[in-house]
Amino acid sequence: MLLDLEPDGDALFLxxxxxxxxIAPRPDDIVVPRHLPALIDRLSARLGGALAVVSGRAVHALDSYLSPARFAASGLHGMENRWNTGDPVIRVQPPESLESVRASLVGSGIADERVRVEDKGLSIAIHYRAAPERGEDIIALVHDLAAPYADLSVLAGKMVVEVKPSGYSKATAVEDGMRQSPFSGRRPVFIGDDVTDEDGMRAATALGGYGVKVGEGPSLAEKRIGSVRHVLDWLDRQSKGH
Ligand SMILES: [Mg+2]
Structure with a gap:
């Protein structure tokens, strides 16, 4: 059973x-629950703005999916941050090596109707959910292409592999956010379902908070919640204070 949030004491990273x-078969096919934007707004207000959506997606994509909600966000695994709702998004500079890998990936011919290469500007993601049998080869290719460059790292998630600048993760996102108002001084609570979320949970735990794992699978999270549906129900209760 999850604890209730402390409106004046907790910071929420989602x-x-x-x-x-x-999760949808293709990342563009997700369906945003109709009540989610209002729920985010209500809960963010209740937490004094200390609610951030932390994703591998770009912040502008999160904004468009959750419009008209206003929220803090970290996108592209910590490479884009906006810790106050009205602020501009701060981005890191992409290394030149990413350009070389981009060209090699395009030249490799791995993209087709089932495998999608998504250029996020600061990172490149290859989605193979529709062709899971090709996952092993795709991950190996991406590792090979990125191997010569110390300033790039490869991140494998659920049916997606991504090449990105080294040194950024959901852990650095949490650490960065927790240094800033309105997050600083609060207890970080990180809720996520995937391997990349473990970094965020580890950082939240190190900063005196805890992680919550959505669904099955190994995790360092102190707490668990069953599904997206359960997350939304719990968040809805927290947003209303009961
Ligand atoms: Mg996830």
């Missing part, structure tokens, strides 16, 4: 896909 919305 993964998006698989936590706030059900």
């Amino acid at each position: 993964d998006f896909d698989g936590t706030l919305v059900e």
Whole structure:
């Protein structure tokens, strides 16, 4: 059973896909629950603005999915941050090596109707949910292409592999956010479903908070919640204070 949030004491970091919305066969096919934007607004207000959506997606994509809600966000695994709702998004500079890998990926011919190469600008994600049997080869290829560059790292998630600048993760997102108002001085609570969320949970735990794992599978999280549906119900109760 999850604890109730402390409106004046807790800061909430929420993964998006698989936590706030059900995972879809293709990332563009997700369906955002109709009540979610209002729920985010209400809960963010209750937490004094200390609610951030922390995703591998770009912040502008999160904004468009959750419009008209206003919220703090970290996108592209910690490479884009906006810790106050009215502020502009702060982005890191992409290394030149990413350009080389981008060209090699395009030249490799791995993209087809079932495998999608998504260029996020600061990172490149290859989605193979529709062709799971090709996952092993795709991950190996991405590792090979990124291997020569110390300033790039490879991140494998659920049916997606991503190449991105080294040194950024959901852990750095949480650490960065927790240094800033309105998050600083609060207890970080990180809710997520995937391997990349473990970094965020580890950082939240190190900063005196805890992680919540959505669904099955190994996790360092102190607490568990069953599904997206359960997350939304719990968040809704927290937003109303009962
Ligand atoms: Mg997720």
